[in-house]
Amino acid sequence: MSQAAIARSLPFSEQAQLSWHEYLGSPLYKNSSRPTLEKILLVNSVKNSNEDIPDVNKQLKYDGKVKYDFLDGRLRYRGRTQEEFRFVVSDYEVFDLVVKTHLNLAHAGRQKTFDELDRSYYGITRNEVDILLKHCSTCAVKRSQTRKAPIKPIVINKLFGRVQVDLIDMSSNADGINKWICHMRDHFSKFSQAYPLERKPSENVARVV
Numbered sequence: 001m002s003q004a005a006i007a008r009s010l011p012f013s014e015q016a017q018l019s020w021h022e023y024l025g026s027p028l029y030k031n032s033s034r035p036t037l038e039k040i041l042l043v044n045s046v047k048n049s050n051e052d053i054p055d056v057n058k059q060l061k062y063d064g065k066v067k068y069d070f071l072d073g074r075l076r077y078r079g080r081t082q083e084e085f086r087f088v089v090s091d092y093e094v095f096d097l098v099v100k101t102h103l104n105l106a107h108a109g110r111q112k113t114f115d116e117l118d119r120s121y122y123g124i125t126r127n128e129v130d131i132l133l134k135h136c137s138t139c140a141v142k143r144s145q146t147r148k149a150p151i152k153p154i155v156i157n158k159l160f161g162r163v164q165v166d167l168i169d170m171s172s173n174a175d176g177i178n179k180w181i182c183h184m185r186d187h188f189s190k191f192s193q194a195y196p197l198e199r200k201p202s203e204n205v206a207r208v209v
């Protein structure tokens, strides 16, 4: 799926993308496992140059040679426990990659989406996948449908066990002093009666009942 197609895809709004980028720039943002853009550029320089680059620390020079490599012009990283190299992701690729993977997996949940990303990419956390998937409107609809409590019918098996009372406002078309109609219906027998009322207060209703 192209970037433009992702931008047009409905489940993730433009607002979701904006708030993600705002989050990246906020003090709340923390991801120590993703190399910063600065580090990515430094590793790039280390890999691409045979000469010694000043201002780059020894560890980074070593990491650059051993832990990183390039494939199709893209930087890849091999973590301590990872046998395979994975593509290094920068902050600004995370949104598109998570969305694309989530949609390719037909709205898979956090764990499946994360596992799929983790196989090929380095630097995206489970927490980030979680944050982003909360913006999927398709999944939000699914969640709200499954959360709805089932409708329980009220079973009444005796006369006047449950009576429904409705007050109908007739003040615009009053019959003398009576401005309300009190309608009562017994659930069990469906017996229905209407009474005129002067006023709405509960004492008036109680008298009728």
Ligand SMILES: [Zn+2]
Pocket: 011, 102, 107, 108, 136, 137, 138, 139, 140
């Ligand atoms: Zn979804």
